[in-house]
Amino acid sequence: MLTLLNAAQAKEAKPNTVDHAGLMQAWDEASLKRGQTIYNNLCVNCHGADGRTPSLPVARAFGTGELKFGTDPYSMFRTLTDGSGLMGPQTWMTPRERYDVIHYIREQFMKPLHPDFKTLSPGYLAGLPKAEAAAPEAVDIKQRDFGPALASQLGRDIPSVLSVRLGGEHTISYNLHSMDQASVWRGGFLDLKQTQHFRERGEGVALPGGELIPGLQMWRWAHANKLDYPTGKLLPRGPMPAKWMEYRGHYLHDDSVVLSYTINGTEILESPAKAGGFGAIVHSLQVGAVKKPLQLAVAQLPAGDNKNGFLNPDATTVQLDGSASSAADRIVVLGTRKEGNLGHFAAAAIHGQANGLTWSIDDKNRAVLTIPAGNETRQFQVVRHSGNSATELLSLAGYVRLLNLKNTMPDLAKQLTGSKPRWPSVATTKGALGQADAAYTLDTLTLPSDTPGNVWFRTTALAFFPDGRMVVCTHGGDVWIVSGIDAGLAKLQWRRFAAGLYEPFGLQVIDNKIYVTCKDRLTRLHDMNN
Numbered sequence: 155m156l157t158l159l160n161a162a163q164a165k166e167a168k169p170n171t172v173d174h175a176g177l178m179q180a181w182d183e184a185s186l187k188r189g190q191t192i193y194n195n196l197c198v199n200c201h202g203a204d205g206r207t208p209s210l211p212v213a214r215a216f217g218t219g220e221l222k223f224g225t226d227p228y229s230m231f232r233t234l235t236d237g238s239g240l241m242g243p244q245t246w247m248t249p250r251e252r253y254d255v256i257h258y259i260r261e262q263f264m265k266p267l268h269p270d271f272k273t274l275s276p277g278y279l280a281g282l283p284k285a286e287a288a289a290p291e292a293v294d295i296k297q298r299d300f301g302p303a304l305a306s307q308l309g310r311d312i313p314s315v316l317s318v319r320l321g322g323e324h325t326i327s328y329n330l331h332s333m334d335q336a337s338v339w340r341g342g343f344l345d346l347k348q349t350q351h352f353r354e355r356g357e358g359v360a361l362p363g364g365e366l367i368p369g370l371q372m373w374r375w376a377h378a379n380k381l382d383y384p385t386g387k388l389l390p391r392g393p394m395p396a397k398w399m400e401y402r403g404h405y406l407h408d409d410s411v412v413l414s415y416t417i418n419g420t421e422i423l424e425s426p427a428k429a430g431g432f433g434a435i436v437h438s439l440q441v442g443a444v445k446k447p448l449q450l451a452v453a454q455l456p457a458g459d460n461k462n463g464f465l466n467p468d469a470t471t472v473q474l475d476g477s478a479s480s481a482a483d484r485i486v487v488l489g490t491r492k493e494g495n496l497g498h499f500a501a502a503a504i505h506g507q508a509n510g511l512t513w514s515i516d517d518k519n520r521a522v523l524t525i526p527a528g529n530e531t532r533q534f535q536v537v538r539h540s541g542n543s544a545t546e547l548l549s550l551a552g553y554v555r556l557l558n559l560k561n562t563m564p565d566l567a568k569q570l571t572g573s574k575p576r577w578p579s580v581a582t583t584k585g586a587l588g589q590a591d592a593a594y595t596l597d598t599l600t601l602p603s604d605t606p607g608n609v610w611f612r613t614t615a616l617a618f619f620p621d622g623r624m625v626v627c628t629h630g631g632d633v634w635i636v637s638g639i640d641a642g643l644a645k646l647q648w649r650r651f652a653a654g655l656y657e658p659f660g661l662q663v664i665d666n667k668i669y670v671t672c673k674d675r676l677t678r679l680h681d682m683n684n
Contacts, residue, residue, distance in 0.1 A: 157598050158613050158626070174282040177253040178227055178274055185250075189258030192251060195357070197259075205263030212240060216259045217267030225270045228282055230256045246355030298351060299607030300631065301576060303404065303411045304344065305330075305656035305674060306360040312336050313391050314656070314674040315360075316404060317344055318411045320428040320435065323364065330401050330674065331393045333415045335373030338435060339364040350657065351610070351630050369488065369500025369540040370435060372454035372520055375399070375417045381451050381520065403677075406576070407569035414570075420444050423566040432553050434539040440566045443529045452536055453488055453500035453521040461489035461496055462515050465547065467503065467554040472496055472544040481511035485551060486521045496544045503550065505557040506534030533563050572682025577606050577650040585643025599624075599636070602648050609650070617661040617668075625668055631655040633668065633679065652679050 194203075200210040205217025214221055223229055223238045234252045237243040244252065264271040272278075308315045308327050315336045317327040325343050327336040341364025348358020377383040377398040388394060393401065402414035413424045421442035429436050441448075463474025464484040474487055481504040489499040502521055504511055510526040511534070523536065537557070539550045581602035588595030601611045612629040619625070624636040633652040638645045651668075660671030668679040 157596055158601055158616075170283050170285055172231075172249045172283075173285045174228055174231065174253075175279040177250055178257075178279065178282075181253075181257045185254045185257050186261060188251070189254035189256070190262070192247070192255045193258050193262075197255065205267050215263075217263035221270075225264065225268065226272065226278070227253065227256050227260065227274070230259070244355075246353050297608065298610070298630070299653070301607075301653045302406060302409050304360075304631065304654045305672065306344065306346075306349070307656075307674075308336050308360055308362075310359060316411075316413070317360070318426055319343060319409070320426055321409070321430075322428045322433075324428040324433075324435065325362070325364065326426050326435065327362070328413065332375070333399055333401060333413070333417065334375060335371070337362055337366060338370050338373075339366045340433070341365050367435075367540050368498065369453050369455050370538050372451050373437075374451045376449035376451075377418060379446075379449075381449060381516070381522070382518075405570050405682075406573075408573045410564075410569060412566050412569050417448060418446065420448060423570075425564065425566055425569070429537070429553060432539075432549070433541075434537050434550060434553060437536040437538070438533070438564050438566060439536065440531060440533045441525060442531050444525055444527045447527055448525040450523045450525070450536075451516075451520040452502045452523055452538055453486075453540075455488045455490065455498070455500055455519055457519040459491050460519060461487075461491045461499075462519070463487055463489075464513060465501070465551060467551045467558070469551060470548070472547055478512060478514045480508075481513050481523060482508035484513060485547075485554065486513040486515065487547065488515065488519060488521055489547075496547060498540075498542050499547055500538070500540045501547060501550055502539075503537045503554045504534055505537060505554060506563050507532040508534055533566070535563065570682075575683055579606055581605055581648040583646045583648065585639075585646055587643060597643060599639070599643065599646055605648075606650060607653070614657075614659045615661040615671075617663045619663050619666065625651075625661055625663060627655070627658040627661050627670060629657060629659075631658060633658065633661075633670065651681070 198209065200208060200213040201216060202208040206215050208215050221230070223233045231252055233241070234244045234247070247255070260271065303316050303318045305316050307313045308317070312329055314330045315327045316330055317325055320326055323342055324340045326338040329336040339362045343363050345361040345363040346352055348356065349360055350356035374381055377394070393399065398418060400416045404414065405412040410425055410427065415422055423440040425438045427436050427438070428434070461474065463476050464479040465472065465474055465487055466483065467485055475484070485501050485503040487499055487501045490497040500521070510528070512524045514522045514524065516522050535557070537550070537554060541547060541550070581604065583600040583602055585600055586598040588597050601613070605611065609628065609632055610630050613626050614629050616624055616626045622639055624639055626634045626636060631654050632650060633655070635649050635651045637647045655670060655672050655677060657673040658670045662669045670677045670679065
């Protein structure tokens, strides 16, 4: 038998940092509601909803059952914290949350039903353990390094996204079931504080970790010749029909992410980035042969008293042309009016092989790029920007002129073969052999305690290469390769192989390739740089 052990699991007892009396004295309607939310989403599954009939027969009924480890709030807190009987520790909750749910249990079930219920007395509060060290409610969370991209859900509505760091504290998130944009924001990466990345249980969801960029929340491909295509026959939680979209996966090249997918049968590579020294979002695209014209909506503002049109990138003042234009020599502008001038705007421009590409503005005030049919593969960039004045729009025009002057384009095809290793360092630990003369013996592989990227080593699955190396994945989305698993276990070497997966809970090695069962898909990992 084999076990994985964290070297930090055996620790000295820490000083008490919980102000038990203070948390109880702070109970009010707000804490009661917080406790009700926790109970109804989690505890009810075992203990039941009425205090009399537990959903799980071996669980306690809080209104009428015997609480073997104590009915007072502090005893209940210790049960939640340390675990007792059949219930394990519930330390995924903060101390305040544990006392919130205890408050709800006492008020909802024990007070009206339980014969041993007692109110809090001054003597009881005075006898509670005193806090020996301060523990602030808001703790700075040490950030984790997931690499350039992280798979997750986004909010409660989008079950499968890939969020990509763009640089400059900008982030874009793609809906992997459509390859449309889920969101784009500035000011940080994902807010993961309530998820499995930072909490033991982590029922929260990933959220945008900054300010949504107005006007640029639209990035959508058309299907069946419509941007607002019919969705009645689509799966509620699954990808589109392959004839519309097929997601192939993504590649990492240094800090760049290249997405591979098809739209209406056309092969597409896409790599998003933030413009250096400028707030624009730049999408580098390689578009293969197009059988029928493709449409892509790249920006949208609410319809109203709009100041829309097309701007020559060489312009020194903002004079918008109102007719549909070639994307090769025009910037499409969706604007609002401010005292007769241009106010807030969202705009987009094309750099690269733009021949035949056209801009239009549809009846829902979306900026739409049309890519004509053709047999040639083309490469171009869509440059999107959101601003609040004519001066900022002219800055975008200047940036487009600079791109045209440089006349360079990233070769996305060359970024599919890997780059230098992202995590070259190797962590070394020493394992422990079990008793050789026992009928059953347990060998222990010690997990690294100091890892690149502040990895939380909660292992979820393992598999083996034919040569004896082990592959391990973690709840947070890592895959590690472990060598040195020999007769002595004296030198285990742990190398981080991949990161950013969505809750990988299964592993298999087939033909020396690693297959991972993630929450959102079955993923095959390719080693491009050894």
